[in-house]
Amino acid sequence: EDQVTQSPEALRLQEGESSSLNCSYTVSGLRGLFWYRQDPGKGPEFLFTLYSAGEEKEKERLKATLTKKESFLHITAPKPEDSATYLCAVQVYGGSEKLVFGKGTKLTVNP
Amino acid sequence: EAGVTQSPTHLIKTRGQQATLRCSPISGHTSVYWYQQALGLGLQFLLWYDEGEERNRGNFPPRFSGRQFPNYSSELNVNALELEDSALYLCASRFPGLLDSPLHFGNGTRLTVT
Numbered sequence: 001e002d003q004v005t006q007s008p009e010a011l012r013l014q015e016g017e018s019s020s021l022n023c024s025y026t027v028s029g030l031r032g033l034f035w036y037r038q039d040p041g042k043g044p045e046f047l048f049t050l051y052s053a054g055e056e057k058e059k060e061r062l063k064a065t066l067t068k069k070e071s072f073l074h075i076t077a078p079k080p081e082d083s084a085t086y087l088c089a090v091q092v093y094g095g096s097e098k099l100v101f102g103k104g105t106k107l108t109v110n111p
Numbered sequence: 112e113a114g115v116t117q118s119p120t121h122l123i124k125t126r127g128q129q130a131t132l133r134c135s136p137i138s139g140h141t142s143v144y145w146y147q148q149a150l151g152l153g154l155q156f157l158l159w160y161d162e163g164e165e166r167n168r169g170n171f172p173p174r175f176s177g178r179q180f181p182n183y184s185s186e187l188n189v190n191a192l193e194l195e196d197s198a199l200y201l202c203a204s205r206f207p208g209l210l211d212s213p214l215h216f217g218n219g220t221r222l223t224v225t
Binding site: 031032034036041042043044045046049051087089091097098099100101102103104 | 115142144146151152153154156159166167169201203211212213214215216217218219221
């Protein structure tokens with residue numbers, strides 16, 4: 001069964017304190033790995049897609065990387081507005097074209 | 112470009128009643144996905160519609176059903192509501208033919224069953 005595990009469940013940072021979120025996955029064949037940001041009471045907002053090991057994507061203070069077993073979301077010098085829940089999802093080959101989501105990491109950045 | 116829109120924003124029902132949730136995808140998107148986000152469980156896949164047909168469903172009982180209309184909007188119906196159906200129901204759409212492209216989500220319908 002395809003599984004996605006995110007850690008930590010919650011992370012509290014001071015403004016400017018860089019850190020990383022982890023997404024490990026066990027799938028039969030990875031078609032794509034997706035990162036989303038979700039604010040309270042809102043739907044997930046798409047951030048990045050990664051397709052193959054070694055690939056990296058950047059957007060402002062966020063950088064996503066991918067290996068054969070996990071992905072990292074690096075947050076550099078975070079600001080309070082980066083506070084949100086970050087979700088990781090995978091799509092597999094031969095699957096139902098659905099995305100399988102992890103439970104997310106709730107990030108809080110204190111000023 | 113308008114995003115995915117869902118209605119209503121909030122819905123309060125009594126156990127045993129039926130709920131109907133609606134979704135309009137992004138213009139040009141023909142695939143619609145429904146997910147349930149219950150507290151502590153993350154997003155669970157419910158249903159996938161494409162070109163008016165149900166393509167796949169997740170591990171949910173048959174009282175969760177839906178349909179997709181000719182204009183690609185979609186409806187999720189939940190019959191015989193149970194307390195554990197209380198959750199945020201999210202609809203997402205995807206551009207046709209790009210099955211490894213991201214899903215774009217609406218802001219959901221918060222269903223509360225009392």
